[in-house]
Amino acid sequence: MIVFWVLAPIMVVAALGMVMVRKAVHSALLLAVVMICLAVLYAVQNAPFLFAVQIIVYTGAILMLFLFVLMLVGVDSSDSLVETIKGQRLAASVVAVLFGVMIAIFVAQTSVGVIVGLQGANEQGNVTGIAYLLFGRYVFAFEVSAALLITAALGAMVLAHQERLTPRVSQRQLAEQRMRDYSDSGKHLGPLPTPGVYARHNAVDTPALLPDGTPSTLSLSRSLQARGNVRAARVGDVESTVEQMKGVDD
Amino acid sequence: MDATPFLTLSALLFTIGAVGVLVRRNAIVVFMCVELMLNATNLALVTFARVHGQLDGQVAAFFVMVVAAAEVVVGLAIIVSIFRARRSISVDDASLLKY
Numbered sequence: 290m291i292v293f294w295v296l297a298p299i300m301v302v303a304a305l306g307m308v309m310v311r312k313a314v315h316s317a318l319l320l321a322v323v324m325i326c327l328a329v330l331y332a333v334q335n336a337p338f339l340f341a342v343q344i345i346v347y348t349g350a351i352l353m354l355f356l357f358v359l360m361l362v363g364v365d366s367s368d369s370l371v372e373t374i375k376g377q378r379l380a381a382s383v384v385a386v387l388f389g390v391m392i393a394i395f396v397a398q399t400s401v402g403v404i405v406g407l408q409g410a411n412e413q414g415n416v417t418g419i420a421y422l423l424f425g426r427y428v429f430a431f432e433v434s435a436a437l438l439i440t441a442a443l444g445a446m447v448l449a450h451q452e453r454l455t456p457r458v459s460q461r462q463l464a465e466q467r468m469r470d471y472s473d474s475g476k477h478l479g480p481l482p483t484p485g486v487y488a489r490h491n492a493v494d495t496p497a498l499l500p501d502g503t504p505s506t507l508s509l510s511r512s513l514q515a516r517g518n519v520r521a522a523r524v525g526d527v528e529s530t531v532e533q534m535k536g537v538d539d
Numbered sequence: 540m541d542a543t544p545f546l547t548l549s550a551l552l553f554t555i556g557a558v559g560v561l562v563r564r565n566a567i568v569v570f571m572c573v574e575l576m577l578n579a580t581n582l583a584l585v586t587f588a589r590v591h592g593q594l595d596g597q598v599a600a601f602f603v604m605v606v607a608a609a610e611v612v613v614g615l616a617i618i619v620s621i622f623r624a625r626r627s628i629s630v631d632d633a634s635l636l637k638y
Binding site: 290293294297300301304305307308313316317320323324327330331333334335336338339342343346347350351354355358359361362373377378380381382384385388389392393395396401402404405406407408409410411415418419422423426427430434437438440441442444445446448449451 | 540541542543544545546547548550551552553554555556557558559561562563564565567568570571572574575578581582585586588589590591592593594595597598600601602604605606607608609610611612613615616617618619620622623628631
């Protein structure tokens with residue numbers, strides 16, 4: 290019971306934070322906290338199989354899927370705090386309080402009776418017991434869940450599939466395009482210059498120096514420049530480098 | 540171990556998840572709140588399995604997890620395709636069926 294009283298407040302706080310926090314990534318991490326705590330609560334309640342499944346399936350697979358999709362649609366996608374429906378928050382909190390009171394009354398009114406405990410059912414081991422049920426009484430549901438999973442996988446593939454609207458560009462066409470650009474506008478043919486490699490720095494945030502000593506903007510990633518994370522090639526060069534890059538950028 | 544605290548915690552988590560579904564507008568966060576509700580019911584199922592001394596509740600929780608996995612896969616695929624079409628995952632933006 291100590292485990293419960295330690296974990297329950299953590300879970301409630303994490304769940305509340307998940308609802309209130311603005312960034313979706315933080316929500317996902319708080320959800321992970323709730324799920325891991327739940328797994329421990331399963332273990333406390335003589336459900337070692339569900340403990341493992343909760344960790345592997347929920348925190349391992351489902352939450353990773355959430356994070357993948359978050360990365361796909363942009364980590365910075367945070368909710369706007371403007372209410373689009375008037376009084377939505379208020380109505381939601383009223384509904385929540387009513388619902389909570391209802392369930393609280395429901396829990397308080399029910400007498401759970403004698404707690405049998407799972408010692409008898411887990412006599413042959415928890416996994417064995419679940420296996421007997423799963424492949425015995427619930428074998429049909431088990432088979433149907435297989436069909437469900439296959440359907441879901443196919444559905445996800447169909448939904449996430451993207452038709453190619455333009456034909457794939459071949460290596461030859463790319464090379465020809467590059468040559469055409471060169472003859473039209475004089476755009477450099479070869480790859481972009483690499484970032485600088487010096488005795489002190491060997492990093493992508495250090496620009497390469499051109500023969501006349503000025504840093505080359507092309508050698509740095511655009512996002513590093515936008516963030517201002519640019520290091521100088523020589524000591525004391527930081528300000529001048531940043532200034533020069535800004536000048537080129539504008 | 541008493542069962543009531545577990546059931547209360549389960550109810551509390553379910554309520555918090557329901558509020559999240561009502562309040563949040565980022566589709567992914569709404570989805571996470573649905574997951575929270577499913578997890579809360581799982582906790583209740585496991586608790587009842589212990590109360591009755593039978594493993595049926597744990598099997599039910601296992602099936603809930605399976606269905607949740609399938610649901611997440613399809614739901615996130617839908618979110619991704621909506622995002623591709625309209626560059627936004629706010630549930631307010633997908634209101635074309637209203638008009």
